[in-house]
Amino acid sequence: MQANKLQVMHMPYACLGKLSIAKELLEKARRCASDVGKSDRLFCVKTYTNVTVEECLAANDEMLSPVNENKLWDGTALSSALSV
Numbered sequence: 001m002q003a004n005k006l007q008v009m010h011m012p013y014a015c016l017g018k019l020s021i022a023k024e025l026l027e028k029a030r031r032c033a034s035d036v037g038k039s040d041r042l043f044c045v046k047t048y049t050n051v052t053v054e055e056c057l058a059a060n061d062e063m064l065s066p067v068n069e070n071k072l073w074d075g076t077a078l079s080s081a082l083s084v
Contacts, residue, residue: 015079044059046062
C-alpha cells in the first residue's frame with residue numbers, strides 16, 4: 001500500500017510546481033514496489049486497478065517521465081514557476 005500512497009502524493013506536489021519532491025516520491029514508490037514479492041499485486045494509481053509488480057513499475061516510470069517535462073502522465077501541464 002505504501003507505493004500507491006507515494007504515487008498519489010506526487011500529484012499535488014507536481015501541481016504546486018514542487019517537481020523535485022514529486023520525482024522523489026515516485027522514485028520512493030518504485031523502490032517500495034520493487035520490494036514486494038513478484039507474485040503480489042499492487043493497486044496502481046495510474047490505472048486505478050490492481051496490477052502485477054512489473055506493471056506497477058512500468059506505470060510508475062510512465063508517471064515519472066512526464067514530470068521531467070512539466071506534465072502529469074495524463075498530459076496536464078504543470079507550473080514551472082515554483083519548481084524546486
